[in-house]
């Protein structure tokens with residue numbers, strides 16, 4: 712991005728500087744400086760793609776709330792799938808499969824595993840399957 716913009720001399724210097732100091736650049740800089748802390752931030756951002764499950768606690772995508780975590784690693788005690796980070800903390804990020812609606816009409820997009828889990832616990836709520844194309 713920055714390399715392409717430097718060639719465009721018609722842009723006033725102030726504008727070029729503003730573009731260079733974009734959010735993405737700032738994040739890249741933060742990632743270099745903070746190291747592991749930024750790695751967590753990057754994972755959070757990666758999990759927040761549109762269409763992703765919005766639950767802010769992790770599950771095993773196959774089994775549900777069966778995660779165990781220790782020393783920054785996590786695994787499913789049911790199927791044995793393991794992750795090299797603590798999946799039980801932070802956003803889920805699995806593909807959204809259901810729209811969960813609570814009694815007040817608020818909706819959240821959740822994945823299949825979270826949907827199954829919530830189905831048993833939504834009191835006066837509604838779980839709508841999102842049609843897959």
Ligand SMILES: [Zn+2]
Nearest residue numbers: 771774787790
């Ligand atoms: Zn599992």
Ligand SMILES: [Zn+2]
Nearest residue numbers: 764803822825
């Ligand atoms: Zn989920």
